[in-house]
Amino acid sequence: MPRVLISDKLSPAAIAIFERRGIEVDFKPGLAPAELRAIIGEYDGLAIRSATKVTREVLEVAPRLRVVGRAGIGVDNVDVTSATARGVVVMNTPYGNAITTAEHAIAMMFALARQIPEASASTKAGKWEKNRFMGVELFAKTLGLIGCGNIGSIVADRAVGLKMKVVAFDPFLSEKRALELGVEKVELEELLVRADFVTLHTPLIEQTRNILNRETIAKLRRGARIINCARGGLVDEVALHEALVSGQIAGAALDVFEEEPATANPLFALENVVCTPHLGAATAEAQENVALQVADQMADFLLSGAVSNAINMPSVSAEEAPRLKPYMELARHLGALVGQLTASGDDAIRVIRIEYEGHAAELNRKPLTAAALAGVLTPLMGAVNMVNAPVVARERGIDVAETIHERTGEYHTLIRLTVVTDAQTRSVEGTLVAADKPRLVSIKGIAVEADFAPHMLYVTNHDKPGFIGRFGTALADAGVNIATFHLGRASEGGDAICLVSLDAPLPEGVLATVRTLPLVVQAKDLSF
Ligand SMILES: NC(=O)C1=CN([C@@H]2O[C@H](COP(=O)(O)OP(=O)(O)OC[C@H]3O[C@@H](n4cnc5c(N)ncnc54)[C@H](O)[C@@H]3O)[C@@H](O)[C@H]2O)C=CC1
Numbered sequence: 173m174p175r176v177l178i179s180d181k182l183s184p185a186a187i188a189i190f191e192r193r194g195i196e197v198d199f200k201p202g203l204a205p206a207e208l209r210a211i212i213g214e215y216d217g218l219a220i221r222s223a224t225k226v227t228r229e230v231l232e233v234a235p236r237l238r239v240v241g242r243a244g245i246g247v248d249n250v251d252v253t254s255a256t257a258r259g260v261v262v263m264n265t266p267y268g269n270a271i272t273t274a275e276h277a278i279a280m281m282f283a284l285a286r287q288i289p290e291a292s293a294s295t296k297a298g299k300w301e302k303n304r305f306m307g308v309e310l311f312a313k314t315l316g317l318i319g320c321g322n323i324g325s326i327v328a329d330r331a332v333g334l335k336m337k338v339v340a341f342d343p344f345l346s347e348k349r350a351l352e353l354g355v356e357k358v359e360l361e362e363l364l365v366r367a368d369f370v371t372l373h374t375p376l377i378e379q380t381r382n383i384l385n386r387e388t389i390a391k392l393r394r395g396a397r398i399i400n401c402a403r404g405g406l407v408d409e410v411a412l413h414e415a416l417v418s419g420q421i422a423g424a425a426l427d428v429f430e431e432e433p434a435t436a437n438p439l440f441a442l443e444n445v446v447c448t449p450h451l452g453a454a455t456a457e458a459q460e461n462v463a464l465q466v467a468d469q470m471a472d473f474l475l476s477g478a479v480s481n482a483i484n485m486p487s488v489s490a491e492e493a494p495r496l497k498p499y500m501e502l503a504r505h506l507g508a509l510v511g512q513l514t515a516s517g518d519d520a521i522r523v524i525r526i527e528y529e530g531h532a533a534e535l536n537r538k539p540l541t542a543a544a545l546a547g548v549l550t551p552l553m554g555a556v557n558m559v560n561a562p563v564v565a566r567e568r569g570i571d572v573a574e575t576i577h578e579r580t581g582e583y584h585t586l587i588r589l590t591v592v593t594d595a596q597t598r599s600v601e602g603t604l605v606a607a608d609k610p611r612l613v614s615i616k617g618i619a620v621e622a623d624f625a626p627h628m629l630y631v632t633n634h635d636k637p638g639f640i641g642r643f644g645t646a647l648a649d650a651g652v653n654i655a656t657f658h659l660g661r662a663s664e665g666g667d668a669i670c671l672v673s674l675d676a677p678l679p680e681g682v683l684a685t686v687r688t689l690p691l692v693v694q695a696k697d698l699s700f
């Protein structure tokens with residue numbers, strides 16, 4: 173039974189889903205990093221929000237971990253590169269808290285415009301300072317959106333409803349989408365000089381870190397106001413502090429901070445700053461949404477291999493997962509066969525070509541290709557899976573080519589895998605029989621039909637009388653029982669292949685004996 177750890181404060185809905193789906197779940201919010209490292213090794217899945225930091229150090233001590241599920245959007249608290257390298261899927265819930273967060277940004281904009289927090293504190297203190305709190309209208313003001321994705325678009329929609337003029341800077345926003353949203357697409361420079369309010373809605377990545385810095389803040393209209401409900405780190409807090417003190421910026425509303433939890437930030441001392449403790453996603457509705465979604469996505473993956481909303485892996489829908497499963501097994505086995513044959517040489521792989529024919533060509537091929545790559549690369553470099561295989565291949569400069577063909581041969585479905593090294597090119601082909609059983613149908617162009625078995629012996633030999641008898645005797649002398657025996661040859665008297673499945677791993681020394689037999693060219697033990 174898979175085990176999942178919930179290490180942040182998730183709605184109990186998530187626990188209920190995991191339990192209902194037969195997954196053992198531990199709810200331990202607020203673990204210190206050392207406490208997390210001490211127990212993470214026992215889990216297949218980790219469900220988090222923004223508090224848990226899934227660092228390389230955590231991943232290094234998590235050999236069982238297959239999936240990190242982020243109940244929310246931002247995954248900047250997860251070392252996705254390390255997770256990918258270790259074959260751990262990272263998934264998020266990209267829409268569940270978007271409306272809630274957009275509403276918080278709008279609330280923060282009103283709070284700034286009318287100084288609601290200060291006015292509330294003053295009124296509660298019995299001061300009735302009616303003349304102190306003079307606000308500004310939002311009507312007809314210009315709102316500058318930095319980032320116009322899910323949340324930015326919802327903010328734009330609400331702001332248009334408030335009769336604001338909305339300009340957006342987002343390199344990936346199309347003119348068509350901008351038109352649909354009723355926003356004007358502009359460059360950052362133009363946004364800075366036009367906006368009365370600026371609101372940030374981008375992920376925190378290298379290109380967006382400190383996007384509002386001393387230089388860009390100086391270009392803003394004097395008296396502009398800034399709202400950040402995306403990530404601390406998008407706004408340089410030192411530069412913001414200076415601009416708030418100098419009056420260049422009239423006010424800032426911050427839900428997120430460079431360092432969180434933020435308990436002693438110099439910005440807190442400024443009157444024209446409104447702060448909330450990363451509450452963007454904190455509504456009952458959003459927390460229910462993201463908890464349900466993350467638990468279902470993680471359960472789907474752990475139980476059936478379905479992948480949705482993964483940051484580092486192609487999607488596989490719940491309907492596709494059972495159909496793809498036997499194909500993934502076929503692709504991985506074919507890969508494992510060529511990988512093991514290639515592993516004996518020391519020449520580098522240049523190209524891995526995967527060809528899909530017939531029914532296989534109609535499927536979602538990305539996960540199949542990833543499975544084939546994982547199969548090829550594991551014997552060469554250990555523990556490569558579908559998550560990290562494409563990255564490992566790319567890092568090693570391997571050219572991965574995917575081709576589809578109409579059905580041409582005798583098989584209704586076929587995967588052909590070719591691995592090209594400096595020294596040689598090896599091709600294997602496989603199909604599915606009885607709907608879902610992987611079967612090898614050729615090696616290096618020689619037809620040889622065999623099912624994959626945990627322990628196999630692969631021999632190439634000259635097709636001459638005498639080989640089979642001597643080979644059988646050698647195995648019998650070593651007490652090795654042959655489970656199945658498959659033969660193929662290129663032509664009469666030419667190159668031949670013998671593939672044997674065994675009931676147990678080959679005993680020590682038998683391979684060396686087989687290699688000395690007359691007519692044997694090479695022998696290799698294989699495992700699947
Ligand atoms: N305060 C909170 O509690 C919450 C914060 N967030 C944060 O909100 C942010 C946005 O979330 P979504 O809208 O769902 O993400 P999204 O991925 O839908 O949208 C992000 C947008 O930023 C744009 N972008 C990327 N690089 C850019 C650049 N260099 N300059 C300008 N735009 C750029 C992208 O094209 C995309 O349209 C994320 O950082 C997320 O972590 C999300 C939920 C809750």
Ligand SMILES: O=C(O)C(=O)COP(=O)(O)O
Pocket residue numbers: 221222223243244245246247269450451452453454
């Ligand atoms: O979804 C996001 O990106 C958020 O920032 C929400 O964070 P939280 O889950 O409330 O810690």
